[in-house]
Amino acid sequence: MAFTPFLFMVPHVPHHCDTSWIRAVGPNLTEEEQLNLTLPRDAEGSYEQCSMYSPVDWDLDSIMAYGLNATEKCSSGWVYPSAEPPSLLTEVCNRFLTHRGWGREGTPKRLPSPAIPTVSSFFLPRIGRRPVILISVFLQGLFGVGIALVPHFYVYMAFRCVVGASVSGITMTILALATEWIGVSSRPKAVLTSHCCFAVGQMILAGLSYGIRNWRLLEIAGSAPIFAFFFSIQLLPESARWLVTKGRIEEAKKALQKAASVNKHGFPLPGLTLAFCILKLKPETQAKSGSTLDLFRKKHLRNVTLIMSCAWFADSLVYYGLSLNVTGFGLDVYLTQLAFGAVELPARLCCIFLLQWFGRKKSQAVLLLLSGLMCLVITGIPEDQPVVITVLATIGKFTATASFSTSYVYAAELFPTIVRQTGVGLCSMSARVAGIVAPLIRLLSEYHRAIPMAIFGSVPVVVGLLCFLLPETRGADLADDTGAAAPELRWVPATHWKTHRQGNREKK
Template structure:
């Protein structure tokens, strides 16, 4: 794309304009973290038993303990069964007391919960016994929404722009997030959560592309990963919110209503200049570039702006380009696999927070806290070792930790939680690497489509991850074995990817397969000041060597 890379260097690769843009990308991450994990705190473990009030018609003066003794069987430990009851009979109370009841059946009249228990999804919608799997299924429905969001908003952003998609997604998240607090049925709850999941995909993917296309190569990892750190802070805030607000409806409002404050984005959020140029909207691109240069206190030479023209052969990319061109096909398949396995282990550990044996609020706080050094440390990893090595090693580490957890006895919850935290650390850093790496691998005309496709594969994993937990009823080691094996395979595949450290972004889908040595030379030249990305040190020729 003629001139746009040179102009962006003149504008400044990480000046006040870009810093303001990064700040705008941080704010939605707080609500994204809330919606991602809030349901974990809305379905607490609550004592329950079958409603056996039928016997009150026969013995209205029975105490609660007498009622339960007469109508509920006991398990091997002597506790009342939670999911079965003695079948109702037409006997008088004396006969029931004298002979007892023998025939059992599943709860036919609902369940009884402790009277002081705050309203939760579990108590309001009876997510117990035969209905307990609805909890994991609803998490999968939410991930299905994220999948649909990636499917819809990825190509839509490449077609109508980054800015409109972000605004639409924020509106949907605020509207349906608050509406969830007023749903009358659990199936309506799942439907609204699906829409919220779609909006989360629209926000996270599109903000990534917008930041990537405005910020220079040297500052790009730091800018993108700062938003991921804010996501980790959002998880920690969730732990505090859920601890203080036990009513699930009030918690949903508290986490969703602040999203409406982001509507000021309508006036301040810029469009991507790179995207505008790829669409031939040159005058709009010039206007936003001049504004960015003004904020950065830079001046763009008029002659340089006049050279800003889309190349005649350039046209909007499509998802088919990702499969028609050999170099893009390789990137698409491997990165889709990497996102899939990364999402599988990340959500496998995150959604399993209630089963590690320690307090759920402290565990969630630890899971959120550990992501901050993971995301920040990822910035250094990407700068020191590059994208490819970081992606591969972090995936391998997260998988190996899950495999080690299999061998830890159930009576060692502290050890299991520590290992899970290490795994979450590696998975978080790996996920951050995937975002930066993927945005750099795909050209501008199909960047959002490519990121969307990879995100779709991650959402498929997100759909599967809660369902894999159901396999623990056959053997407790099965879920962790799957969560551990998949990222090991994905990490090995990442070795086949090209390196993009210090490279400029590619705008069109053209290109061939340069040799790996070209990348090494490019990286070494960046170390000599030729391609550091600090205000004009990269030649346009490096644009051609970003991809295999």
């Protein structure tokens, strides 16, 4: 939940331009008189929230006699009702925008998400899966709680970027770890069951945000629980497959032996991708490391990288395009957030069966097409039908969530072990770009309300068609290298393992 409460930290609250300049000539004016003289009204008769009459150097009698006509954007910041709970907008952003003079530019919009760097794609091939998870969890908790204490917007943005990078590191690393430990038949279940935790977090977020209106306390409540993860550090194994590709055979043996003892099984271990006897595991050639360039040197990997990057971009664009618009569907923001979180749970669970029945390629393509079509249909629904719009948006969120989950499983199976995290990292980076672009696209609603949804809908439709060019990976084992010589993982039947183990006991 560390990156999601931003929607609730910057709630829409009534505000108006700071027009205290008139106090210099009319110190005895009441608040209502001040506002009547300095603020224009909109078509509904309410004070404009982001426009004011231009200050003049007249005396008060002249201002009251002739009135003010010329208008401009807020030049001295905004005033918020003192009865409202403190929010990120009123405590941090407003000071920043006023200091920078941004009030002259236009309306204080909901700020776009900061760039989220994807660092795990560079560290994972070097230090392994387990250390990156632990480092990312620590940084997410530390800087997530630290955000609640920030005094300035620049510090907030820096901390938010670290949290975003940590979240990306955790999600991608867990994906690689689960993919490399779990066998073909159980892989979607393992990966997508872990994704259900995202849905649970979304629903908890709705309740937390409703009950905790102070943004600093909300940030602490959403970030501090991650530290509980450290109680289960000893249960987190390193990827045996990754260790093999790095030539660290003894460590791979120990990891598999530990898994066997915990599961109370011999070898080959049921459900494990590494279905071979560790005593016969020997690299035929020296282990080779993968790099980003490997993804583009070979044609098949280049096509996979480009299309999957586009798929992740489209997934993220429609996912965040709908998620960030929870305040724009006409219903209560907390109820909409709860519905969006609740719909993710069945979406991720249904995705397990879709991947088993229809395969990865068809599921990815069709889900992208459906999520895009829902957004396109919304563009034709009148604004006075909030329930219809919310229902369509919820269906779109369902398909977008299922598509996003499919992308995780699909990408992990398409990329070889030595470049798996690099490939998934590039895809995730593409998704982060979409996450940055999504709130900016929403600003186009100033020109026409249908423009953002038209973009959110058309992109996944186009990319969904491209996904039909990808290979199918259902039922296929993971590839370990890009086609060059790599450690050979030899299969040894379970009977051979048992016989070998018996022989060792007899020798002793």
